[in-house]
Amino acid sequence: ALVLVLAVRCGRHVSRFVSSDDPEKLLLVVLGVTLVVAGVAQQLQVSAAVGAFLVGIALSGEVAEGASSLLAPLRDLFAAVFFVFFGLHTDPASIPPVLLPALALAAVTTATKIATGYWAARRAGIGPKGRWRAGGALVARGEFSIVIAGLAVTAGIEPSLGPLATAYVLILVLLGPLTARWTEPLATRLTGRRVRRRRVGAAGSAAPGPSGEHESIEGQDTVGRA
Template sequence: MHSSAVFLIEFGAIILGLGLLGRFAGRFQFSPIPLYLLAGLAFGEGGLLPLGTSEEFVAIGAEIGVILLLLMLGLEYTASDLVSNLKTQYPAGLVDAALNAVPGALMALLLGWGPVAAVVLAGVTWISSSGVIAKVLGDLGRLGNRETPVILSILVLEDLSMAVYLPIITALLAGAGIAAGSLTLAIALGVAGLVLVVAVRFGRHISRFVSSDDPEKLLLVVLGLTLLVAGVAQQLQVSAAVGAFLVGIALSGEVAEGAHGLLSPLRDLFAAVFFVFFGLHTDPASIPPVLLPALALAVVTAGTKIATGYWAAKRAGISAKGRWRAGGTLVARGEFSIVIAGLAVTSGIEPALGPLATAYVLILVILGPLTARYTEPLATLLTGRRNRGPAPEPSAAAGEPVRESVSETPHEVA
């Protein structure tokens, strides 16, 4: 009875604290993810007040949080959207992977962590935060901008790449050989391809089967189906998160919209628990030794993300200011980076990887909204000065001041 009371007190305090942190972040219009991570650091190993009886329940909640994060991302896209993006935007996806995964892999190798850790850290630096970026676009009123579809296309390709990347990571972290790893990847690709084919051809029938006018029944069926598929996927040595993502893709139309509205509060709750859980397993004393590499990696990959967005927007025919806005918006890292690092932490391949990922995400989840807001005006200011050069001497004959040409407005795109 005593342990039950302590559990309720601890877990209740965690949820209440997360709610207050979320309200604080909302008041100042920034992502609550860094605050959740800091809360986990405060109550984890080496923190101010380590948890006791509720830690096991928090671990289960964190796993559900990852599943719901991927499910909700899948609900955002239809199978036809994914196929269309693959056909038209795959060059941008390849450039994105090359520019942003390579710095993470090189950093891991320079630190002497080995090839497996290099593949993990490559994923941490590669994937942008869909949640943070979506919120930033809404806050800045850019959802209708011409560059926004380019940004969303890159995010879709990153999300879809998780269906291939996560099984590879799972096999590597499990120490599977080449044969076992190849089998795992083949199963993952086969399942992903099968789901896409079924979703394209029979998506309406699946949605009709799941559909219900009663919100309670819809919630139970979608959540139960997601957890079931995630469990089966994990049993087949494919990531549970990939299974949840594919379930989201298979649902479309009114079912997807209804499920999105019903599951959003649950996603926010368990995602917050997940970030706290990641922080719980990171000793705050382990962060200062990796702070300098994390800062260097954040600076480099902020630059490579800006270059990615600029190139993709230029390829789509967007004007210069729109290109800078696209690049600055993609900088934020968040949930996916922590999910990938969390897999490595639980496997124990490299003790310093978790602290470095925590510091890296903390830096970029704070820096991301700032680059989204200020990259374009700063680039415009610098390029304007460079293009103008020294001010010309006034003409004595004309007797009139030299008038500069008017540039495009901040929201004008080609």
């Protein structure tokens, strides 16, 4: 809470303190501040990752942009090392017993991700087809689950969470390209069927004409064309 308050009210001053025209100095200062805050968070029995995350929130403006470009190669390197380390602590034999819970989680989060993407695209003024495509593209994004599970496994909180997260992410990785490709066509077909059913239902329940017989939509169209 303290870091968030400082980021909102004193973010400019923090950025000025860290700012430097020399890229090497900027990189070293950002890394130094991150290590200090992460170490303090660790001493307070809080995750060091949370402390580093709050440092990123506190930085803004040109400093944030410059630090992002400088830290991108290190981010990719450490991310790869993290996943390798997580894989070393995951026994492949422990994945099959958790496949059913992982499939259930994948089914639930697939539906919620598609709904979230649809809602966000709708808020942005995107058309119906683009909304479904946005929702389908979100399904493959599940790598952060491994990060959370890795923190829990490393801390010894719940060792069984590692295989479950691994199976869950693998399922989403396989399912993601399929949903990105087929969500919009399937939604369009289902929507088209519902519209046709409504039209057929409306035609069946049409009011009787002057002669006492029900007039179909086709008959009305024919009269209109004539």
